[in-house]
Amino acid sequence: AQTVTQSQPEMSVQEAETVTLSCTYDTSESDYYLFWYKQPPSRQMILVIRQEAYKQQNATENRFSVNFQKAAKSFSLKISDSQLGDAAMYFCALRVNTGTASKLTFGTGTRLQVTL
């Protein structure tokens, strides 16, 4: 079974500053993907970034980057130059390659507030 843990229920960051959201996971599989999804007040789930477990290089998408530590099973999200529109719930998710349509396992989420 897979588990995803987000230990920060809430975080706050000032506009233009940098914030890091933490995520740890557990799986016995070696072939998997990790994702961060953003859920704004509209409650839609928006993909922010993904990381393939076999890749050592950390993924980046514009102001969003990850710190993927495979041995430690850690997958944190860094948001640089935070903007008011970044305020949302952020969910870390794990997906294992089972050869079939495998499920996403989500963490409990971190609510990010962005202040002026």
Added chain:
Amino acid sequence: EPEVTQTPSHQVTQMGQEVILRCVPISNHLYFYWYRQILGQKVEFLVSFYNNEISEKSEIFDDQFSVERPDGSNFTLKIRSTKLEDSAMYFCASSQTAYTEAFFGQGTRLTVV
């Protein structure tokens, strides 16, 4: 940009009634999913679907639930006899492969009264 669309956006139903939630996945995607999120809680997996059959289902997905792909575009979730605890946001998702990123629809908020 292709997107997953869900209808209706909000449905209110009486306890014991049947509801059908509809989804149109991204057209070249082959894998389809339903998730739900009770207000304030995390997103939970319900079922995955590929090649016209269920690939995996969670313990939540009991006999009251069923999924169907009635034609080449729609993917539906049916709840036969709704309970109060079925009130949640239901998300449809699709992916091109079995384990890469899944793209979510905007959700259907189901309220059972």
